[in-house]
Amino acid sequence: MSILNFEQLNTYGSARNAVVTIGSKSYRTPVFMPVGTRGTIKAATARDVAEIGFDVVLGNTYHLMLRPGSKVIQSLGGLHGFTGWNRLMLTDSGGFQVMSLGAKFDEGGVHFKSIYDGANIYLTPEDAVLTQEEIGADIAMVLDVCTNLPATRDQLQRAMDLTHSWAKRSRAAKVRDDQAQFGIVQGGSEDDLRRESAQAIVDIGFEGYAIGGLAVGESRDDMLRSIEASTPFLPDDRPRYLMGVGDPIGVVESIARGVDMFDCVAPSRLARHGGALTFQGKLHVKNKKYEVSDAPIEDGCPCLACKHFPLALIRHLLLVGEATAGTLLTIHNLTFMYRLVDGARTAISENSLDRYVANIRNAFAN
Numbered sequence: 076m077s078i079l080n081f082e083q084l085n086t087y088g089s090a091r092n093a094v095v096t097i098g099s100k101s102y103r104t105p106v107f108m109p110v111g112t113r114g115t116i117k118a119a120t121a122r123d124v125a126e127i128g129f130d131v132v133l134g135n136t137y138h139l140m141l142r143p144g145s146k147v148i149q150s151l152g153g154l155h156g157f158t159g160w161n162r163l164m165l166t167d168s169g170g171f172q173v174m175s176l177g178a179k180f181d182e183g184g185v186h187f188k189s190i191y192d193g194a195n196i197y198l199t200p201e202d203a204v205l206t207q208e209e210i211g212a213d214i215a216m217v218l219d220v221c222t223n224l225p226a227t228r229d230q231l232q233r234a235m236d237l238t239h240s241w242a243k244r245s246r247a248a249k250v251r252d253d254q255a256q257f258g259i260v261q262g263g264s265e266d267d268l269r270r271e272s273a274q275a276i277v278d279i280g281f282e283g284y285a286i287g288g289l290a291v292g293e294s295r296d297d298m299l300r301s302i303e304a305s306t307p308f309l310p311d312d313r314p315r316y317l318m319g320v321g322d323p324i325g326v327v328e329s330i331a332r333g334v335d336m337f338d339c340v341a342p343s344r345l346a347r348h349g350g351a352l353t354f355q356g357k358l359h360v361k362n363k364k365y366e367v368s369d370a371p372i373e374d375g376c377p378c379l380a381c382k383h384f385p386l387a388l389i390r391h392l393l394l395v396g397e398a399t400a401g402t403l404l405t406i407h408n409l410t411f412m413y414r415l416v417d418g419a420r421t422a423i424s425e426n427s428l429d430r431y432v433a434n435i436r437n438a439f440a441n
């Protein structure tokens with residue numbers, strides 16, 4: 076029996092409402108996972124994130140394996156003990172970060188330099204499995220080869236073939252039976268490569284499947300087409316995870332196409348720069364018109380910031396550079412992302428997802 080159980084509750088078109096259970100813990104999908112880059116969600120505590128309602132977050136293996144290192148984390152009871160987060164955690168393989176830092180790939184693995192001290196590091200698919208087993212994520216991602224778009228067909232083909240070979244090695248290297256492992260579909264913006272990649276990764280067999288290599292420079296329409304080219308070849312009874320997508324329109328449009336899981340640093344990064352996400356669209360808190368506003372960021376938002384603090388205060392804190400402004404806006408934006416996918420779950424069960432997607436499109440079209 077699989078360590079991961081995917082129980083589908085109801086569907087609307089390709090969209091699904093489900094419960095994912097791993098061991099004794101579970102989360103509802105569609106789900107957005109906040110990103111804890113270096114052992115914390117930036118500007119927020121594990122308690123803040125749990126209070127919003129999140130049941131699963133993402134940790135970045137790249138940063139954690141360099142500092143403080145997997146052995147330190149393992150000695151403190153793994154990521155859960157080290158970070159104080161006792162709900163579910165997914166870790167990426169580090170592949171996306173090394174790619175964005177200009178890494179060099181060969182058949183065996185990837186060469187890159189540490190951003191902390193410039194040390195030369197060689198990471199293999201087996202190392203990525205072992206590191207994630209040591210730090211004790213509940214869901215581990217395989218090491219894949221992601222290509223920035225646009226890319227030539229030859230580049231995409233080579234990245235895809237290497238991704239498939241590494242996926243096989245990653246599955247063979249897996250030891251822990253209490254950890255789910257997700258394979259990653261590549262193929263860039265070529266529909267036939269997406270199909271070939273989905274079939275190859277499903278043939279190896281994983282507890283869940285990610286659609287990788289998107290949100291790397293292509294248009295939203297191309298991204299959605301690549302999702303449509305991949306999902307028909309992924310099994311109905313396994314979660315589907317679109318890596319690195321967190322813009323509200325991209326999330327709800329992808330949910331409508333059968334994606335279950337998302338992660339992105341954008342909502343919390345935007346927060347630290349003074350941008351608030353609301354169901355009426357993006358709000359720039361530094362705007363002069365909020366100088367004496369006693370209104371919350373968003374009426375009806377249940378977050379700590381909206382319940383207790385007026386826009387005028389948050390704007391003032393931003394303008395004078397107080398870190399608390401970033402914390403309040405991060406809590407608000409993560410609450411928005413939680414409500415965004417929660418709203419999609421409700422819309423799926425009430426057969427109103429089309430209207431929901433149209434509303435989000437209108438709010439964020441500019």
Ligand SMILES: [Zn+2]
Binds near residue numbers: 407
């Ligand atoms: Zn709020």
